[in-house]
Amino acid sequence: MAGQETDDFYKDAVNYWSNIPDTIDGMLGGFARLSSSDVGQSMTFLKKIIQGPGALTEPEVALDCGAGIGRVSKRLLLPVFNTVDLVEVNPKFLKTAETYLGELSSKVGNYFPVGLQSFTPESGRYNVIWNQWVLGHLTDKDLVEYFKRCKKGLKENGVIVAKENVSGGEDYDFDEVDSSYTRPKEALLKLFEEAGLKVIREEKQKHFPKDVYAVFMFALQ
Numbered sequence: 001m002a003g004q005e006t007d008d009f010y011k012d013a014v015n016y017w018s019n020i021p022d023t024i025d026g027m028l029g030g031f032a033r034l035s036s037s038d039v040g041q042s043m044t045f046l047k048k049i050i051q052g053p054g055a056l057t058e059p060e061v062a063l064d065c066g067a068g069i070g071r072v073s074k075r076l077l078l079p080v081f082n083t084v085d086l087v088e089v090n091p092k093f094l095k096t097a098e099t100y101l102g103e104l105s106s107k108v109g110n111y112f113p114v115g116l117q118s119f120t121p122e123s124g125r126y127n128v129i130w131n132q133w134v135l136g137h138l139t140d141k142d143l144v145e146y147f148k149r150c151k152k153g154l155k156e157n158g159v160i161v162a163k164e165n166v167s168g169g170e171d172y173d174f175d176e177v178d179s180s181y182t183r184p185k186e187a188l189l190k191l192f193e194e195a196g197l198k199v200i201r202e203e204k205q206k207h208f209p210k211d212v213y214a215v216f217m218f219a220l221q
């Protein structure tokens, strides 16, 4: 994949995000209006993982990866988990999260200001590791290694979730503006497999506009 191994790949993304406002619209590239629909369907997906007869794990400790200002933590993870940690490359966003999360910030365990390519979750700590709209910022190689480390960071029966855009054809789409890749679904599935993960559940995001990328959620173990 062109561009993946250049030194600038990560630097350009850091530069891009350092100029983006610490708002929901900033997090979603101008699509703040899609946040409710996104979180609504994520909640239904998550509840099947942590509640009811088919539950895979408990709502104890979650990790929000590429957390930004904590949009996913605030609306999805903190309302249901006892503790949530946030990992995010831009420290400015984490600073904003401290206030944006309001009273829920009392349930935050740790704020980790680091890129996922350099992050190692504490062994056996997490029931759920949630990655949303961030994996395109990792090279294929780094994504596989990162997911292997995430696997070790799970409690027994814990789950990794990936919620990402997928490209329509067989090619990776490179976005020069934010320095990220949108991968075909098949490519994502191959990377999960390389990391030793199996897809337990999969769902397509509904009610998004037709002119944006399709978005898929995968529950992985």
Ligand SMILES: C[S@@+](CC[C@H](N)C(=O)[O-])C[C@H]1O[C@@H](n2cnc3c(N)ncnc32)[C@H](O)[C@@H]1O
Pocket: 013, 014, 017, 027, 028, 029, 065, 066, 067, 068, 069, 070, 071, 072, 087, 088, 089, 090, 093, 114, 115, 116, 117, 132, 133, 134, 137, 138
């Ligand atoms: C599209 S935003 C999504 C934020 C959040 N996941 C959400 O859904 O609201 C992407 C986030 O990933 C962060 N990011 C970019 N590259 C990263 C990396 N290598 N490691 C960790 N976070 C990264 C950006 O700073 C930004 O906060």
